[in-house]
Amino acid sequence: MERIPILKMGEFLLVSIQVDMHDRLALQLQDDLTERIAATSARGVLIDISSLEMVDSFIGRMLGNLAAMSRVLDAQTVVVGMRPAVAITLVELGMSLPGVRTALNVERGMDLLSSSADLQVPGREHGAGLR
Amino acid sequence: MERIPILKMGEFLLVSIQVDMHDRLALQLQDDLTERIAATSARGVLIDISSLEMVDSFIGRMLGNLAAMSRVLDAQTVVVGMRPAVAITLVELGMSLPGVRTALNVERGMDLLSSSADLQVPGREHGAGLR
Numbered sequence: 001m002e003r004i005p006i007l008k009m010g011e012f013l014l015v016s017i018q019v020d021m022h023d024r025l026a027l028q029l030q031d032d033l034t035e036r037i038a039a040t041s042a043r044g045v046l047i048d049i050s051s052l053e054m055v056d057s058f059i060g061r062m063l064g065n066l067a068a069m070s071r072v073l074d075a076q077t078v079v080v081g082m083r084p085a086v087a088i089t090l091v092e093l094g095m096s097l098p099g100v101r102t103a104l105n106v107e108r109g110m111d112l113l114s115s116s117a118d119l120q121v122p123g124r125e126h127g128a129g130l131r
Numbered sequence: 132m133e134r135i136p137i138l139k140m141g142e143f144l145l146v147s148i149q150v151d152m153h154d155r156l157a158l159q160l161q162d163d164l165t166e167r168i169a170a171t172s173a174r175g176v177l178i179d180i181s182s183l184e185m186v187d188s189f190i191g192r193m194l195g196n197l198a199a200m201s202r203v204l205d206a207q208t209v210v211v212g213m214r215p216a217v218a219i220t221l222v223e224l225g226m227s228l229p230g231v232r233t234a235l236n237v238e239r240g241m242d243l244l245s246s247s248a249d250l251q252v253p254g255r256e257h258g259a260g261l262r
Contacts, residue, residue, distance in 0.1 A: 005147060005181045005212070007237045009140070014237075016136060018149045050136045081136070106138045106145075 004029050006036050012113055013037065013075075014106070016048040026062045033066060037073045044113035045070050046106055050081030060095050067100045076116055078102065080109040135160050137167045143244055144168065144206075145237070147179040157193045164197060168204045175244035176201050177237055181212030191226050198231045207247055209233065211240040 004025065007014040013036055015029070033045065047063065049055065055063075067077035079102045090097065103109035135156065138145040144167055146160070164176065178194065180186065186194075198208035210233045221228065234240035 003182065005149065005179065007145075007147065007179060007181075007212075009237055009241070014138075014145075016138065016147045016149070018136065018147070048136065048138060050138075051134065081138075106140055110140070 002028070003032065006032055008036070008040055008042070011041075011043040012046055012110065013040065013042045013044070014046045014048065016051070018051040021059055021062060026058075029062075030066065030069060034069050034073060037070060037075050042075050044110075044116075045075050045077045046109045046113070047077065047079045048081045048106060049079060049086070050083065050105075052086065053083070055082070055086050055090055055095075057093075057095060060090070060097055063097060063100050071099075076101070076113055078109040078112050080104070080106050133159070134163065137163055139167070139171055139173070142172075142174040143177055143241060144171065144173045144175070145177045145179065147182070149182040152190055152193060157189075160193075161197065161200060165200050165204060168201060168206050173206050175241075175247075176206050176208045177240045177244070178208065178210045179212045179237060180210060180217070181214065181236075183217065184214070186213070186217050186221055186226075188224075188226060191221070191228055194231050195229060202230075207232070207244055209240040209243055211235070211237050 002025075004015060004017060004019070007016075013033070015033065019025070036042065037045070045066070047066065052059065063079055070077045077100065079097070079100050082102060101112065103112050133156075135146060135148060135150070138147075144164070146164065150156070167173065168176065176197070178197065183190065194210055201208045208231065210228070210231050213233060232243065234243050
């Protein structure tokens with residue numbers, strides 16, 4: 001497995017992280033995601049981490065970087081599916097995931113993205129969210 | 132990684148297979164997916180295999196089994212994201228994935244599920260597909 005798939009769903013992109021991240025894979029994901037945002041004019045990115053049993057500083061930094069890169073490409077990022085144990089560990093480690101918005105699951109993340117996309121682009125003609 | 136995450140999106144469930152399947156993982160996925168279908172009353176299941184570089188007879192049988200199990204639980208299954216090279220290999224191997232419907236990507240798979248769900252449940256009150 002050399003790449004993490006990026007699924008296009010309406011105006012959003014969904015990235016489901018299921019494998020152990022390492023440097024090269026993280027860089028590959030950055031490249032792939034930014035390219036897909038540019039190619040698809042995506043308004044939002046959902047990163048699902050429900051498979052991850054641990055979020056360390058490396059993963060936290062990667063999530064922050066992905067969110068920052070998406071932001072300058074005019075796409076919002078929401079991290080979804082964090083396990084309760086992961087949230088506990090994050091806070092105990094003093095990691096607050098700065099610049100990263102979170103939602104409980106994919107559906108709530110989509111709602112969040114839809115509402116913020118609506119706020120920012122009141123005049124656009126196509127509806128927010130998925131058909 | 133001991134489980135493949137199942138993401139709920141509206142009336143559909145999305146399973147993105149990114150890791151090498153083996154017997155135990157396939158059985159776990161069967162258990163998890165059937166339970167989620169029952170728990171969420173999902174109308175459709177999307178199985179994304181865009182990460183898979185090869186679909187052998189084991190994977191083919193697993194996809195067929197998942198589709199058959201979903202069907203008896205009243206959910207349609209669509210396999211999406213198959214790579215062109217995988218399609219070539221499948222046909223060359225004489226595997227036609229009986230009982231498994233396919234679509235090019237997640238969006239088309241959702242359209243397929245939405246339209247067939249509409250046909251089967253004409254009187255239901257909520258719209259097909261995702262909000």
